[in-house]
Amino acid sequence: MKKIYVVGAGPGGLTSAMLLAHAGYDVEVFEKENFVGGRTSSIQLGDYTFDRGPTFLNMMYLVREIFELTGRTLEDYVEPVALSPLYELVYADKRFTVSSDYDQMIETISKTFPGNEEGYTRYLQETHKKLEALAPLLQRKMDSVTDLLAPETLKALPELEFGKSLMDKLGKYFDDEQLQLAFTFQSKYLGMSPWNCPGAFSILSYIEQAYGIYHLKGGLNQLTKAMAKVLEEQGVKIHLNTPIKEVVQYKKRIEGIRLEDGQLLHCDDVVINADFGYALTKLLNVPKKRQWSPQKIEKKQYSCSTFMLYLGIDTQYDLQHHTILFAEDYRKNMEEISGTKVISKDMSIYVQNPVVTDDTLAPAGKSTLYVLAPVPNNFSEIEWNEVKQQYRDLLIATLEERLGLTDLASHIEEELIYSPIDWEEKMNVYKGATFNLGHQLNQMMTFRPHNHFAPYENCWLVGGGTHPGSGLPIIIESARITANLMLERDGQKTFPIKPLPQELDYRITELSHAGL
Template identity: 85%
Template sequence: MKKIYVIGAGPGGLTSAMLLANAGYEVEVFEKENFVGGRTSAIQIGEYTFDRGPTFLNMMYLIREIFELTGRKLEDYVEPIALKPLYELVYADKRFTVSSNYEEMMNTIATTFPGNEHGYTRYLQETHKKLEALSPLLQRKMDSVTDLMSPEAIKALPELEFGKSLMDKLGEYFNDEELQLAFTFQSKYLGMSPWSCPGAFSILSYIEQAYGIYHLKGGLNQLTKAMATVLEEMNVKIHLNTPIQEVVQYKKRIEGIRLESGELLHCDDVVINADFGYAMTKLLKNTKSRQWSPQKVEKKQYSCSTFMLYLGIDTQYDLQHHTILFAEDYRKNMEEISDTKLLSKDMSIYVQNPVVTDDSLAPEGKSTLYVLAPVPNNFSDIEWEEVKHEYRALLLKTLEERLGLTDLEAHIEEEMMFSPVDWEQKMNVYKGATFNLGHQLNQMMTFRPHNHFSPYENCWLVGGGTHPGSGLPIIIESARISANLILERDGEKTYPIKPLPKELDYRITELSHAVL
């Protein structure tokens, strides 16, 4: 029985521990915090409960599949709630509600952006085929150029839309830029403006509309708590309050880990779920990998950061569960976040108001507001300690004026502010880049850090900084890829991958499978 140490109790680390322990390995998890989940954990402020990071849960079929692979049912551990509608988008002069119901979307588009309805039908048809083609690239290892030469990869390559941006691609379906933005705002969390993001990522909005977005009662933090419960049932030890000083290397092998206490622990394999940039510059700073030396890591392209307000308020506002507010000049806002790295006065804001779905998160008649503003990462020269209070005031003013949150400041009972510096210093997020490495084509697939981290024989990566990329379900998929690589190496049976399920709305199913 081989001993495997997992560094980090985030969703990637917990998933890999579940799969490996289920396969018979002796697994232990080491976590520096006194809680599991990493960015997918809870924040408790007085009587108010918040999710620390992820709040959108899509690809629920994958989450269920992972639990099924260990002989369990997800619903025995958490209570998923399908959101209807999915979210509301707020422009300078209009609002647009996004649904997973085909008829509702057609009517909303016809009313808000007349003449674009048939483009939506074509978008569903063509993007489903794109997702079917690209899925194999997201579910299997991409550790070498030969992986790009498989029949599935060759079939998928045209769908990467080389030379075509996401806005270019959406322009093939919709003639209104604001409607195009409704299908592209997710790209900012990949580290890119939709004007530079590869057209392949048109699948992101489709996944939401075809398969739904979910909330878990108590917050998405309940998912990682459920995973920890499964590990407890498997007798897997999770060491909380146990930070790692370094991963101990000798020639082409990892010998073990050294705790900050100085204790050296030996193992057969190590799975690293720490933030990628942090792992390379702190835990593996003497790595033999020339490609991922600290100097090379610094030169890579990274996602934006986020400025967070977690607000416990003594009232309830008329808001959807998810609301995305676009800057009045969205393109300039994206350029300031990603390129010039300036702090926008005309900002985009995401607000989660989960009490409309889940009243367990706040006292009766009150609510939690999770407020996120994408901002430049810490490669910028922004002095957050000097500007954070001024930026907070501007953020609240914008919410009051554009979302109609009257007297918001006066209703705040509890509050926590979290800046990019906090992400870096308190959560070990490299340069505060909340969504990890960017997803430019030169940082995807074989060009992204590999799940099997060479030059070491027994070092494996999971999380947003490795293949296939960031986002909660994709991180979980990275864990299955890495677990399967270990199983394959040892001649053991690997975990299967199910085909894509049918869409939630039968009309979307019929359209996406129709012959064009």
């Protein structure tokens, strides 16, 4: 058995460890924190429990599939809850509730944006076909230019919408900019404004509506805890409180890892699940001439960061599980986040109010509010330690005014602030770019760091900084791609990939198969 070390116990590292252990490798996981999950972990403030990072769980079929590949059933470890409705969008003058039920969406669009019902049907039909074409690009390796010439890649290229932005694409279906934004807000988590984001990413909103959004009882952190439980059953050792000082290299091979305490451990392969920018600048010693080197990485494009408030409050508000509040001038807000990199006074805010779904997260009659404001990453050089209290107060005031959270400040019992500086210094997120490298076309597929990381023969990447990209289920898919590359190298049977399942609302499938 080959000895494989996995650096980092985030969802990518844990998934790769599960798959490789099931395939018969001798796997150990090393994690600097005293908990698993990385950004997909929990925060406990008194009697209140929060997810640290991801709170949207979509592509549930993929998560189930990974557990099935190790001979297990996801529901034996976690309790998924399908959300209905999915989320509420709040504009300056109206609210819009998004559902995975076709009839409900048609009714809501008819009331809120009349005249766009037929456009919504066409959006479902055409985006279903787009997803079918693009899905293989998210499921296979992209380690060389020849991968771009594979038949499924060539078939998908027209769907990448070269030269067409997401707003351009949505304008084909909807005549109201606010409705267009309802299908584009996910793009800011890819590091792009919807006015610059490639039109291919119209699939993101479609995936949510076609396959649903889920909560896990206890929070999404339960997923990585479940993965750790599977690894325990497989006999895989997870070393907590064990930071890595460096990945030890000799010529074109990784010889092992050196721990912070100086101990040198030898292995046959290393799988790196640390934040890519951090790993490249702190753990590896990549030659200057390589595309991905410490000297070149600052010139790449990165996602925004996030300013977080985790609030334990002594009351409950009338809020959906997920609420997205748009800045009154959303385009200016996006430009300030990713372009000029200044703090927006007119901000966009995401609020999770999970107690409407899960009463285990707070004491009776109380609630947890997870508040996220997209902000510039640390290339902005904003002195967050000096302005974070002022920005926090502005966030609270905005929630009180625009969401009607009356006297929110007076109801806070527990509070934690997490700024971009905290993401960088406490969680080793390069430049605080919470969602990793941006997803511009010149940083996707073969132009993104490869799962098999050259120039080393036995170095592998998983996570948001490699192909196919960021987002919890996509990170999980990166782990399967990496595991299959290792199995293929060793002449072993690879893990299969199922076709896309039928949509949550079967009528969407019927619409897309019926054509226009």
